[in-house]
Amino acid sequence: MVAVRSNRHQGLALLALSLVSLGAAALLRDLAPDVTLCGVKALSGLPCPFCGGVRATAALGQGSLPEAFAWNPAVVLLHAGMLASGAALVLGRTPPWLTPERQRLVFRGLVVILIANWVYLVAVGR
Numbered sequence: 776m777v778a779v780r781s782n783r784h785q786g787l788a789l790l791a792l793s794l795v796s797l798g799a800a801a802l803l804r805d806l807a808p809d810v811t812l813c814g815v816k817a818l819s820g821l822p823c824p825f826c827g828g829v830r831a832t833a834a835l836g837q838g839s840l841p842e843a844f845a846w847n848p849a850v851v852l853l854h855a856g857m858l859a860s861g862a863a864l865v866l867g868r869t870p871p872w873l874t875p876e877r878q879r880l881v882f883r884g885l886v887v888i889l890i891a892n893w894v895y896l897v898a899v900g901r
């Protein structure tokens with residue numbers, strides 16, 4: 776019973792984190808449209824795997840999925856994963872990608888996604 780409640784709390788936290796960040800980024804988007812927050816990019820001129828993440832979150836929060844993907848595909852997948860995982864946990868289910876036996880596979884998949892995302896960001900000049 777305690778584990779179920781804990782999972783539901785984790786699910787609510789995931790949902791809240793994703794939804795609040797989507798809403799906040801969408802609301803704050805127009806205040807500083809051309810600000811670069813990335814230290815890696817400021818120092819090296821190259822994007823990090825998360826460059827464009829705030830702009831992708833803002834675009835997603837405003838309902839523009841194509842624009843969000845263009846800014847940073849991994850961030851869109853992150854929000855989708857957080858929302859799907861959060862909803863499943865709130866409903867009392869364990870998403871298949873969060874089971875202990877799949878953790879290694881999921882970790883490897885995340886590494887591949889981050890590398891592919893970084894290559895994409897470098898290629899498009901983010």
Ligand SMILES: [Zn+2]
Pocket residue numbers: 813814815816822823824825826827
């Ligand atoms: Zn960056």
